[in-house]
Amino acid sequence: MSTVAIISSFADDTQCANAIEQLRAAQVGDFNTFSPIPSHRIERAIGRSKSPVRWIVLAGGILGVLAGLAITIGTTYEWRLNAGGKPLLSWPPFIVICFELMVLLGGIFGFLGVMMLSGVPTTEMEPGYDGRFGEDRFGIVVRCDEAEAARIELVLKESGAEEVVREGA
Amino acid sequence: MAAAPKISAEPSYRDIDRSVLRVMEPAGLAYWAWIGFCFTLVAIAAALWARQIYTGLGVTGLRQPVMWAIYITNFVFWVGIAHSGTLISAILFLFRTKWRTAVYRAAETMTIFAVATAGLFPLIHLGRVWFFYWLLPYPNERSLQPDFRSPLVWDAFAVSTYLTISALFWTMGLIPDIANAREAASGWRKKFYTVLAMGWQGTDRQWRHYSMAYLLMAGLATPLVLSVHSVVSWDFAMAINPGWHSTIFAPYFVAGAIFSGVAMVITLLIPMRRLLGIEDLLTEWHFDNLAKVVLLTSLVVSYAYITEAFMTWYAGDPIEQMTFHMRYFGPWGWMYWVMVLCNCVMPLLLFSPRIRVNLRALWIVTIFVNIGMWFERFVIIAGSLTANFEPSQWAGYRPSITEIMITVGSFAWFVGLFSLFSRFLPIISMTELKEGIVWLRKALKMDRATAA
Amino acid sequence: MSTHLQKAHRERGAMKPRAVESVVGTSTRAVAGAMIVLGATAFMLALSRGGAAIAWQAYLVNLLFFLGVAQGALVASASFYLTQAKWGGSTPYRLGEAFAPFLWVGFFLFFGLYFGRSLIFPWVTHPIAQKAAWLNTPFLFARDGIGLGVMAAASYAFIRVSRGADARAWTIATDDIQLPPHSIRVRAPLVAVLFAVVYTLIAFDLVMSLAPVWRSTLFGWYFFAGCFWSGLTAMALTAVVLRSRLGENNLFTNSTVLHDFGKMVFAFSVFWIYLLFAQYIVIWYGDLPVETFFVVQRVHHLPWSPLSAACLVLIWLIPFTVLMSVRAKKTPVILGTVAGLGLVGMWLERYVLVVPSLSLDAVPFGPTQFLISIGFLGAFLVSAMPGLNRVAQAATSGEPVGDDPE
């Protein structure tokens, strides 16, 4: 049994989201969507849990604070130097450093996190990707085996797909 | 570049893409001439800097007791300019402000280049620039480390963090747009964008992480923007010099930064929308709102000026009072009053909605603001140093040609980079404009209504 | 704004709210009344029984705190217009305006200070030559009196139009980028600007001048930022309380308004600590006696240091750590508790700002001061009641509100 890819495109995210709901209702799991904009409707329709990238950022932030404490306190005790009579552990300045490092690492982690999770950089495109999906079309690509295909195409058409193409995979 | 086709009052996603991508088509001779001009000035400045490094800072006009003047003024000025970007892209994003989508990419780009410019000046002003890295902690056999109590070290951290974060934030925003450009472009440009887009496709999986990360980045950038200019202000407030040592400096400098930054955004966008033919994407509605931000921050800055003046009078410390007397009525008094005119008086015009949307008038006002804010920094930094604790050491300051040309060079460097960018990368975020297309349509309707 | 749009809005805005019984039961009224009586008597007793100094300190602290809350909340409402906030329909606006009546109460109570001036302002008993021009009784009461008066008047002028149909129509037109009605566009900014000016003045005159040698340019800003935050927090707390009182179907249950309040309490608590830190680090670093003593005596010096620490925990640490998570923001109980503690913290902060200048080595907190505070709270509640009913109405009128994408 050979599997095929059904590529369907929609005019806006409402239809797209609606179509997704239909698919899920029809027990179709293995599909992928393309959209020119991030759409909450689609996200809700797919209903995945929140992105774990927040934890990565949090980790980065905490690491940053720890790093800040480490260098400030560490270097201070390496050379216990008196500068202007200020105490060795001069908290106000240290807080500034910690804060900056928190933001720095948090940001870097976040960026790397999102890259990693969303699989960029990459060279090969998902099957069924089409330039229009970057421009103004919302696309759903379903991978299923030939037998299923017809049924799914129907579902998509009914939920307002502008066009539905089938590609052998 | 072909004349911009007016897009319909009900623009579609495609309209947006068309008008943004058209900007990125190959440029004409005039453009390259302009770029050439800018970088010639940069080259001159670079040469003068080289000479300064070779002979020593004596080639500047610096002297006892004015150890900091134009270089540091420029540093603060450019860091300030940088702040609008993050404000618009991050803070307004959190506030879910609707009008930011069209302007934030330009603003954020400005941030990157402004910080890149600002970052040069601490180096330029160093006595022994070849040891600049001593300001950063790095392992070395005698484990000599910077003194984290020094505001200058905070500066090193804050500015580099700021540059990194805003660059990442900016890159993130760019990826989907570049992916979009990739599809439209051809020839070497296609390859170029293909590489930059890193294979972005806009699958739901990607968007899911993307929007979450974008939100968090905004969440991080917001306090960062406050911290960076606060730290810059602390370069002065930590000192005990009258005219420098003031608790209000942090928020006051932040406000001033946003003030000058947004003003600069307007100054750049007004001609740009013309030259690049994107009037339809940057409507009066956008400028109206930008102008309001300028007005608000102008009021905050005025508040700070008044508080400082009052507190000096109230505290009754003769030394501080003398310094402020010099600031207001001393040999450089005129600078202060020019500053007041530019930063406090002119922006009051923006109370009038008509002026806010009269781009010519608005442009002039913002130019004044830019000048005024430069003067503000100069008056605070150099001015306060001229009249200090030790009357026997009071002296004036006259900038040398080296300082002036390097300053000019910094402007050329900034504008040059920005011009380069504007033709090679999407200067307006297509993705976000599409997201907020509803609002763009409403804005256009208003524009057309007023036009008719 | 095109006329037909306006009409549509007015119709929507004019929707009759479902009749609700007044949110504040008679019992509450009685209690509040009793509190006032208690406070008043305690105050009088103190005055007559030689506890005058202590009584006046409490008087000032509470005046500053409750006035701050009332005014801060109102300014919040104004600033919602300025930022064109439509995440809660008209309800957040009503909520902000609810405590307004106390502005007049506070205005009159302020003049009460005249009788305690010699016990509050050191410079009344020991005039300071260089500062006499600014720090003298008639001028101080004149300028601050006028300030507070104008502030209250302006606030009411704003409230009047804010409660009007046009404004309401605008607040619930969620899919529109039109500016608020002209009358609002004039008054909202005015209120905001006045707030900054008048409360800076109050901060300098009623707090800073208690330690006449000390000065901090940021102090005014810091003070009114505190007021603004306490206003927001009070609104959040009220929202949580009303949520439970308004039965099943009200705005607070079926929208994300609480979440939004949570965000603001979080954000402005961070802003407050920022302004605090901005002053502390400058003074800490500068090491100039004229500046440091004020901080040292409150932060490094018993008995006040623990109280200062407590402020930090209540106003910043708890909101910051707890409200970081979305769930916490959305959970009424948590948000309510944090807000409540926050308000206690802000009261304590005012106390730590004011009292050490007058009694450095002892915390004069006893039943008197407690009861006086209770009295003020009572007065505050009583003056807030009519406003709360309006909030209830708006919250139950089923207005459309903007959606909230995380």
Next chain:
Amino acid sequence: MREGLPISRRSFIKLAATAGAAAALPGCEPAARKLIPYVVPDENVVPGVPSFFATTCSECPAGCGAVARIREGRVIKLEGNPADPIGQGALCARGQAALQGLYNPDRLAHPQVRGDDGALRTVSWDEAEKMLGDRLAAASKAGKDRVAFFGSPQGPTFRKIALAFLGVYGSSRATFYEAINQEPARVAAKTLFGRRDLPIYRIDQAEALISFGADFLETWQSPVELARQYSLFRTPQKRRGALTIGRSTYVGPRLSMTASKCDDWIATAPGAQADVAWSVLNVLVKQRWISPNSGFDLAALSNAVANFDPAATSARTGVPVETITRLGETFGKADGALAIAGTDDSSAHLAAMILNAVTGNFGKTIMFLAGSPAEETSTPDEVDAAVDAMRGGEIDAAFIAGANPVFTMPVSARMAEALQKVPFVVWAGGVPDETAAMASLILPAHHPLEAWRDTAPRAGIRGLGQPVMQPVFDSKPVGDILLAAAGRSSSAKPPWATTAAAVKAEWLALASKADGAGPEDFWVNVRREGGLFEEQHLSALKLDTSPFKAPVPAAAQMELSVYAYPHIFLYDGRGADKPWLQELPEPVAQIVWDSWAEMHPETARKLGVAQDDVIEIKTEHGAIEAPVLVASTVRPGVIAVPLGQGHRAYGRYAKDVGTNAWLILAAGATCAGATARATGKTRRLVSPLGKSDMMGRSIVEAMSIEQLARGVIPKNEAEEVTGPFEMYTPWKYPGHKWGMTIDVNACTGCSACVTACYAENNIPWVGKEGVDNGRIMSWIRIERYFPEAKAAAQAPLLYLAPMLCQQCGHAPCEPVCPVFASYHTDEGLNGQIYNRCVGTRYCENNCPYKVRRFNWFVPEWPAPLNLQLNPDVTVRGAGVMEKCTFCVQRIQFGELNAKTEDRELRDGEIVTACQQACPTRAITFGDSNDPASAMMRRREDHELRNYRALEELNTQPAITYLRNLYREKGKA
């Protein structure tokens, strides 16, 4: 938390020190090769350890003793010789700057002959000496007295050599010329006591002092010695039950530095001082405030001064009658009084001496010494005779050494013309000057520090000057040149071959006097001591009270007069070739690298000129041009111009700087009637000083002696902070905590400390432009402030105090440094690590005292000036900040000594350069952890006078100042 520190600190210091040596060595290598052949190590030279040689200072006739500090064969610093009774261990700015004369890059390197075309041709010594011999021989053949020697007095031995030299060539025309020769004083002494030598003064024995224009703290006679005495005189002490300070009055046209340290400045026209002096005498005589056994005939006296009734004098001079009578009263009633004069007319000197005599102060505050009088300079008449002889063509060969008559002699003397008349002029010296320009043979002579010499400044004191290092250039001692020349002659040879031999012989002759010790021990001893300092005995005075020429009152004063005074640092002009002195701001005018015409605002208004306008000043003798300095430090109607500038030769540092005021003076005069007109040109007068108004800030504080007596501390009306305010827990300084006490009352502003600091710490000079651009590098400066107009009545005439790094305990400069280049050592020093400095300059921005200095360029010391660099101190490169270190190298040296000798460091063992140089001992350095240290005791003894600069900033300086003292006006 201390354990780690000492090591780290020491390593830091070592780092600095070694780097210092490293930086200094390349500079001195060629010289080092020449001076010390290390191939054959010299056991006397231990690298890194300084050796000290006693010698004498020859920068002015005062003849202070000096000690030269030698490192690796190079003299790197001159300090006072503690054994010497005159300087007593102190040395003035001029004395210390002698090093820059020694190492001056413009010193003549080889003998040169002037061809007929006027061009100079370098010749070998043999050629030169042959030529010299031949010409001298020829001259002497021509007849008697055809050879002349014209030079400065260079000591008794040299005098003998010169005479012997002339003797050989059948001449006796020796002239020993000093431009500033105290002739009027000598004349007065002659008139009154029949002797021409100068009296010795004891200001410290007096209670009242009147100076009739004598700048005794600057250039008059023996400044270092007199400054020391004056500071004692001004130290508060109980006199007749009341705590008080000596009352001093200055009578003269300009508020000189000396005047500024007095209670009163009575501004008279130049030349009017005599009038006032006689009038004071008149008061004394009238009031009978004269000692019974003064030996004066009252009648004679009173009719002598008949014309000087205060009223009359007042009418002539404009000095109020009551001022004169009060002067008389204080002087007459004082238990010990002293009047001195510095004018160019002997009349004032005479009056002053009589004042001292009639009040019976001879032998107490002023005295003549018994025994061999000081060597004498030729009298003006002798000098004139010599010059006339030259002009008259009576001289075939003139040998000029050590003097620069062409520069210092008045136009009227026509010296230049005279020299042209001399067929063969030989000039021997260091930096070729105006006189050398007229010589046909110029010979490089040893600098005094390279040659053997001796001095006899006064009876009972013989200073021995031994060479302190190998010659820097291919030069010879003048004495040797003369002796060599003499040796060539066929006739009778002088008894010695070299100066060295001569000096030794002369001194061994003295040995007989020195009881006990054998000649060699004696020789060793005097060399160690730096001379022979015997008990000084008063000589019995035979007062000649025979009615002396009754003085005639000075003519009514002129409309406008010019007053030219010797510059405190350049003296008669010999200092002008030394950049240290050129860059040292004149204490009152604060001008550097220039001359100026100082005039009262009123005068400026009259003349219609403003600050920096170049005016032409014309007298009957000549005309000069100088920029105007408008200041109320001169009497209206007087233009004050400093001498010493305006060289047309004399090396790169002196040439074409300022203007030569000698040109408008008559011989021996210091003032003249003048006319002035604007030239339309302007020239910026350059000063490192900003505002002269202290604006009531606590920088230089003063209190009245009356307040001190009453025990009242002057209160500053700033509000007091109540309750605790200390942000940080105080740091502990377990070992030493270095501190300094500076007595502003003792400080005269003489700037010896500043020069000492330049010399000790390798501080570069930056030139006129540099100073104008605000790049002066001095680590210690003299702050000059004028009293505020309203307070002037109750304030000192001028505020002068040294300002240097206060080594703050809470130093604002330290925490702002991003790289710890500025930090605090655990001995309380405000350390500055040059190697670590990246040059952000934030420290200087945050320094309230503005005492940090930034290296704007790479500093330069044109060879061989670089040989003077102190190897113990890093030479700082461009882009680093520097500042006073409390002479950390000296502290280290002292501590290491103590350690190696395994003992505790002794108080006073470590002496900073500024402290060492200070003539009045105003500066005390020590350990503030040791309450017994002199420094701390000084604070305690003067507790009421303690203050710290800008104390309200809580910077906690390690320096405590002692308030200046003044006498409240309108008090008897």
